[in-house]
Amino acid sequence: xxxxxxxxxxxxxxxxxxxxxxxxxxxxxxxxxxxxxxxxxxxxxxxxxxxxxxxxxxxxxxxxxxxxxxxxxxxxxxxxxxxxxxxxxxxxxxxxxxxxxxxxxxxxxxxxxxxxxxxxxxxxxxxxxxxxxxxxxxxxxxxxxxxxxxxxxxxxxxxxxxxxxxxxxxxxxxxxxxxxxxxxxxxxxxxxxxxxxxxxxxxxxxxxxxxxxxxxxxxx
Amino acid sequence: xxxxxxxxxxxxxxxxxxxxxxxxxxxxxxxxxxxxxxxxxxxxxxxxxxxxxxxxxxxxxxxxxxxxxxxxxxxxxxxxxxxxxxxxxxxxxxxxxxxxxxxxxxxxxxxxxxxxxxxxxxxxxxxxxxxxxxxxxxxxxxxxxxxxxxxxxxxxxxxxxxxxxxxxxxxxxxxxxxxxxxxxxxxxxxxxxxxxxxxxxxxxxxxxxxxxxxxxxxxxxxxxxxxxxxxxxxxxxxxxxxxxxxxxxxxxxxxxxxxxxxxxxxxxxxxxxxxxxxxxxxxxxxxxxxxxxxxxxxxxxxxxxxxxxxxxxxxxxxxxxxxxxxxxxxxxxxxxxxxxxxxx
Numbered sequence: 001x002x003x004x005x006x007x008x009x010x011x012x013x014x015x016x017x018x019x020x021x022x023x024x025x026x027x028x029x030x031x032x033x034x035x036x037x038x039x040x041x042x043x044x045x046x047x048x049x050x051x052x053x054x055x056x057x058x059x060x061x062x063x064x065x066x067x068x069x070x071x072x073x074x075x076x077x078x079x080x081x082x083x084x085x086x087x088x089x090x091x092x093x094x095x096x097x098x099x100x101x102x103x104x105x106x107x108x109x110x111x112x113x114x115x116x117x118x119x120x121x122x123x124x125x126x127x128x129x130x131x132x133x134x135x136x137x138x139x140x141x142x143x144x145x146x147x148x149x150x151x152x153x154x155x156x157x158x159x160x161x162x163x164x165x166x167x168x169x170x171x172x173x174x175x176x177x178x179x180x181x182x183x184x185x186x187x188x189x190x191x192x193x194x195x196x197x198x199x200x201x202x203x204x205x206x207x208x209x210x211x212x213x214x215x216x217x218x219x220x
Numbered sequence: 221x222x223x224x225x226x227x228x229x230x231x232x233x234x235x236x237x238x239x240x241x242x243x244x245x246x247x248x249x250x251x252x253x254x255x256x257x258x259x260x261x262x263x264x265x266x267x268x269x270x271x272x273x274x275x276x277x278x279x280x281x282x283x284x285x286x287x288x289x290x291x292x293x294x295x296x297x298x299x300x301x302x303x304x305x306x307x308x309x310x311x312x313x314x315x316x317x318x319x320x321x322x323x324x325x326x327x328x329x330x331x332x333x334x335x336x337x338x339x340x341x342x343x344x345x346x347x348x349x350x351x352x353x354x355x356x357x358x359x360x361x362x363x364x365x366x367x368x369x370x371x372x373x374x375x376x377x378x379x380x381x382x383x384x385x386x387x388x389x390x391x392x393x394x395x396x397x398x399x400x401x402x403x404x405x406x407x408x409x410x411x412x413x414x415x416x417x418x419x420x421x422x423x424x425x426x427x428x429x430x431x432x433x434x435x436x437x438x439x440x441x442x443x444x445x446x447x448x449x450x451x452x453x454x455x456x457x458x459x460x461x462x463x464x465x466x467x468x469x470x471x472x473x474x475x476x477x478x479x480x481x482x483x484x485x486x487x488x489x490x491x492x493x494x495x496x497x498x499x500x501x502x503x504x505x506x507x508x509x510x511x512x513x514x515x516x517x518x519x520x521x522x523x524x525x526x527x528x529x530x531x532x533x534x535x536x537x538x539x540x541x542x543x544x545x546x547x548x549x550x551x552x553x554x555x556x557x558x559x560x561x562x563x564x
Contacts, residue, residue: 117306119304119306120307120308120309122271122302123300123305123307125271125295126269126271126295126300126306127295127296127300127320127323127368128292128297128320128323129292133323138308142308142309217310
């Protein structure tokens with residue numbers, strides 16, 4: 001056991017394992033690139049849906065249930081399914097990651113919108129704001145803390161799951177896990193897992209810190 | 221002027237909120253809508269700025285049918301104050317007040333300058349302008365709500381139970397301030413409340429609604445108190461109708477005489493002839509000097525509390541002008557009642 005952790009520490013700290021096209025630095029960049037792109041696409045889909053149903057109060061039932069359904073989808077299954085249907089590309093990976101991220105974004109955005117005080121919304125209309133002005137000047141800023149929580153949760157889930165890119169032969173930190181498993185190299189498997197966890201936790205801390213900084217004027 | 225002509229409002233669920241309402245709210249006056257909850261007073265108010273659309277009938281503000289105007293533009297031309305203020309929690313107080321000017325396309329600097337001016341008008345410091353709404357007390361938030369409604373200097377002000385959520389002391393202060401502001405600004409104000417004392421205090425005209433959206437009576441406070449149209453209105457006005465009527469009459473016409481000398485009680489003055497208290501050999505009893513603008517109700521109250529039955533009258537600077545007896549006040553109060561009944 002001690003040997004294993006010593007080897008793990010050596011692997012994580014040696015300059016050789018960080019450099020090169022299959023070095024940690026490169027894999028980390030790939031991993032972040034997949035995760036950020038997938039979350040961005042998910043946000044482009046999920047934010048408008050959440051804002052729209054929150055603003056109009058219509059379609060919430062359908063959207064929230066679809067979200068729960070999306071949450072229940074097995075991610076690896078989805079990758080395989082899209083892979084079988086569309087062939088080998090990054091597409092299956094992105095489809096699966098986006099499907100994973102959208103529900104968290106939709107439900108949190110919607111929750112943020114419904115948490116806006118009806119009196120405030122009423123006052124905004126009563127002062128003569130049009131629908132889009134109420135949405136962008138009042139509802140959206142007030143829902144923002146919860147929206148950002150949704151984005152943060154989505155990103156972290158995606159970071160933790162982006163290892164599946166390696167499952168269909170692409171890069172990212174999942175490479176170490178899958179290659180390690182194939183080569184029966186436990187140090188590499190463990191190293192990949194630890195790196196994914198550290199990245200996820202670091203992003204979580206960074207983003208929640210940013211949230212606190214941005215919304216320090218708000219009451220709880 | 222705001223005119224309701226045969227206005228009816230039925231909600232989709234079948235309840236009638238306002239029933240065949242025809243009512244005029246005079247320009248530059250305060251019209252108070254009162255009634256029990258669910259009587260349609262708030263719906264009536266909200267139809268003026270189209271927050272609620274009437275089912276039938278017409279509403280005109282300044283002669284123009286409100287339903288023929290763009291709803292958002294109409295609302296920008298009408299001040300709107302609601303209970304709990306409804307301030308935007310993510311904007312500073314100053315930016316809250318500047319809302320309508322900014323919607324109207326004023327530049328930010330001009331809108332902020334106007335907001336700063338209004339902050340002073342409603343009795344808040346410049347420091348409060350930099351804060352966020354949650355950092356203010358309930359009463360201060362209501363002041364900001366009023367300032368926000370006044371920002372673009374609209375001729376009409378709609379106030380939906382604006383002082384309903386603050387404690388009685390602050391509420392009385394806010395009422396005083398509103399009366400003071402109204403003297404300066406002469407807005408056409410429509411004010412919803414379920415508090416009859418507030419209605420009597422603020423209203424030039426009071427419209428009493430009954431459940432089902434029926435207007436029962438619309439009259440001046442004095443007329444309403446002296447001659448309620450039916451038992452519903454009388455009940456709503458409460459048991460101390462007579463005393464409330466006295467709260468509308470001032471002390472100005474009550475005769476006064478010199479302060480008594482040589483009795484058990486002596487009126488003690490300071491060197492500037494301002495009354496301090498009543499004194500006997502054994503004790504001192506505090507007094508509340510009354511000005512001519514104080515009400516007969518306050519005079520009655522003070523005469524009961526006074527050991528001599530006399531009220532002490534002062535001018536605007538607090539200098540003694542004389543005293544009036546309990547009998548003088550009673551006689552005047554009785555006359556006020558008779559006058560109100562006959563005149564109304």
